[in-house]
Amino acid sequence: MPETPPGAPRPxxxxxxxxxxxxxxxxxxxxxxxxxxxxxxxxxxxxTRLYTPQEFGHYHLFAAVAATLAVAACGRYEFALPMAADxxxxxxxxxxxxxxxxxxxxxxxxGGLGWMAAGGPPxxxxxxxxxxxxxxxxxxxxxxxxxQRFRALAGARVLQHGGGALAQAAAGWAGAGVGGLVAGxxxxxxxxxxxxxxxxxxxxxxxxxxxxxxxxxxxFPLWNTPHAFAGALQDAVAVALVAAxxxxxxxxxxxxxxxxxxxxxxxxxxxxxxxxYPRLGGAGPTVASRQAVRRVMGLLAxxxxxxxxxxxxxxxxxxxxxxxxxxxxxxxxARALALYIGLHFVASPLGVVTMAWQAQRWALSVxxxxxxxxxxxxxxxxxxxxxxxxxxxxxxxxxxxxxxxFWRLATxxxxxxxxxxxxxx
Numbered sequence: 001m002p003e004t005p006p007g008a009p010r011p012x013x014x015x016x017x018x019x020x021x022x023x024x025x026x027x028x029x030x031x032x033x034x035x036x037x038x039x040x041x042x043x044x045x046x047x048t049r050l051y052t053p054q055e056f057g058h059y060h061l062f063a064a065v066a067a068t069l070a071v072a073a074c075g076r077y078e079f080a081l082p083m084a085a086d087x088x089x090x091x092x093x094x095x096x097x098x099x100x101x102x103x104x105x106x107x108x109x110x111g112g113l114g115w116m117a118a119g120g121p122p123x124x125x126x127x128x129x130x131x132x133x134x135x136x137x138x139x140x141x142x143x144x145x146x147x148q149r150f151r152a153l154a155g156a157r158v159l160q161h162g163g164g165a166l167a168q169a170a171a172g173w174a175g176a177g178v179g180g181l182v183a184g185x186x187x188x189x190x191x192x193x194x195x196x197x198x199x200x201x202x203x204x205x206x207x208x209x210x211x212x213x214x215x216x217x218x219x220f221p222l223w224n225t226p227h228a229f230a231g232a233l234q235d236a237v238a239v240a241l242v243a244a245x246x247x248x249x250x251x252x253x254x255x256x257x258x259x260x261x262x263x264x265x266x267x268x269x270x271x272x273x274x275x276x277y278p279r280l281g282g283a284g285p286t287v288a289s290r291q292a293v294r295r296v297m298g299l300l301a302x303x304x305x306x307x308x309x310x311x312x313x314x315x316x317x318x319x320x321x322x323x324x325x326x327x328x329x330x331x332x333x334a335r336a337l338a339l340y341i342g343l344h345f346v347a348s349p350l351g352v353v354t355m356a357w358q359a360q361r362w363a364l365s366v367x368x369x370x371x372x373x374x375x376x377x378x379x380x381x382x383x384x385x386x387x388x389x390x391x392x393x394x395x396x397x398x399x400x401x402x403x404x405x406f407w408r409l410a411t412x413x414x415x416x417x418x419x420x421x422x423x424x425x
Contacts, residue, residue, distance in 0.1 A: 032154020033271050037263050039162030043169050044260065048323040050172030051181060053252030057243055059181035060255030062123060064236035066130035069111070071232040073104035073135030076224040078142040079355060080217040082277060090146060091203030092213040097139045098200075099210070105132040123182045130182070133189035140196035145277070156192045164188035223360035227367050234371040238378055242390070245382045253330040253387060256323070261334055261341040264307060269348025272296060276349065280356035285414045293353055294410050297346055304342040311338035329387065336391025343402040353409060366408075370401045 048056075074097035084090040105128045112127035137160065144153050164185035171180025214221075243251035276296065280289050311334055319331025334341075354363035374394060381393030 027271075028150045028154050032151075032157045033266070033268075036154075036157040036159075036161040037266065039158070040165035041260065041263060043165045044256075045322050045324075046169055047165070047172060048256070048327055050169065051177075053249040053256075053326060054247075055178050055181065055252070056255055057239075057248035057251030058121065058178045060251055061236075061239050061243060062121070062127075062130075062178075062182055063185075063255075064232075064239045066108075066127055066134065068229065068232040068236045069104065069108050069127070070131045070134035070138070072225045072229045073101045073131055074139055075100045075221040076228060077214070077217060077220050078139045079224060080213075080220050081142045081146040083217075084146065088204060088207040089213055089216075090143075091199075092207045092210060093217070094139065094143060094199065095203070095207075096210045096214055101132065101135045101139070104135060121178070123179055126182055126186065129186055133186050133193075136193045136198070137189050140193045140198035143198055144196050152196060156196050159195055160185075160188050160192040162188075163191060219358070219360050223364050224355060227360065227364040230364075230368055230371050234374055237375055241375070241378060241382065242387065246387055250329070250387050253327070253333055256327065257319075257330045257333045257337065261311070261337060262344065264303075265341070265345040265348040268300070268303070269345070272300075273349035273352045277352040277356060280353065285357045285359075285412055287414050289357075290410075290412050290414055293350070293412075296349065297406060297410065300346040300349070304345040307345065308338045308342035311335055311341065332388050333391045336388045337395055339395035340391075340398045343398060347402055347405065350409060357412070366405060370398070370405070373397050373401050 051059075077093055077097050077100065081090055081093055084093055108131040109128035112124045115124040115127070116122070141153060141156065144156070164187070167184030167187050168181055169184075171184055174180070176183070208216075239251050239254060242254045276292070280292075315334035315338070316328055316331035319334060320328040323330070351363070354360060374397070377393040377397035378390050381390030385392070
């Protein structure tokens with residue numbers, strides 16, 4: 001556990017490195033995440049009556065582009081913070097992330113201007129603001145995660161997600177249109193960074209050089225950045241494909257359905273992964289850590305089964321009742337995507353496992369295969385059966401992919417007792 005310098009926020013009790021600490025941290029984050037997800041979900045029926053499917057479609061395309069750029073804005077060096085050996089190295093990593101984020105913001109500003117020059121919407125000008133806000137939230141979150149300030153992280157999630165939805169509702173009530181959908185989450189992200197108290201100064205003396213920490217943690221930009229970027233790009237390509245093939249309203253259905261269907265995975269997966277990552281961070285693959293991963297997968301699978309069954313039975317009716325008859329198409333899509341959503345629920349927190357086990361190269365190659373399968377299934381389904389056909393195609397194709405992925409993690413090779421080197425796949 002990292003040392004806490006004088007005057008710094010104290011970590012929460014029961015360190016997450018113990019079994020009791022892991023579950024206590026998970027429960028704290030789960031409680032905060034529940035409220036964070038509950039507010040947007042409860043406000044959703046109001047939002048769908050303040051904004052049209054077409055407006056949501058335009059917003060989801062912007063949000064997907066911004067997220068694709070923001071996910072790599074710090075070079076993923078922020079995810080090395082929980083593994084930093086001491087406070088000096090942690091502060092050097094923070095400074096490195098801030099410099100990379102400034103460069104990414106500048107590049108996204110040029111991209112936003114190019115998007116507008118090519119006939120893009122006026123809200124494309126907000127692209128650099130969105131990239132800066134989302135990138136800083138990620139850095140602030142991992143900084144608090146390193147200090148094991150789980151209560152602060154729980155509160156920050158409520159502020160970011162719940163506050164963003166409230167701001168969107170207020171803007172929609174004022175008739176702001178797509179601009180209101182864009183601005184709401186950005187205001188909430190700025191408030192979240194302030195609440196997490198990310199330090200901006202130089203930090204303590206005696207820090208290693210930025211080149212030294214960049215080289216020490218080079219696996220993150222080399223392997224995790226392409227992995228994360230490709231995952232975010234998949235979402236952007238999916239929204240663009242749906243909008244190009246079936247129009248902005250269909251893109252609105254796609255965005256709304258995935259927002260609600262992935263909410264359980266975001267809620268549970270984020271809490272479990274944030275608590276699990278520090279526990280696995282320094283151990284490498286061991287028999288005990290592999291057993292922990294197996295237990296997590298089994299528990300999440302049991303939770304996912306009723307979710308899938310409920311979507312198959314009632315999704316179209318539920319979406320029409322909750323969001324209005326204009327949104328029944330999103331419910332038909334939700335039924336088709338049910339199996340994929342259940343599998344994604346199980347997989348969501350497992351991304352930190354390969355980071356902790358120093359297998360990011362393998363994770364990247366596997367993720368690229370999965371993303372190619374997803375996009376190919378989506379495109380083929382759109383061509384063969386429209387939006388619902390795309391959902392069924394994605395579910396079937398991704399079932400095979402996730403099955404192989406889960407099996408590989410469950411049977412991951414571990415060193416023999418007394419071995420020094422960590423095993424590789």
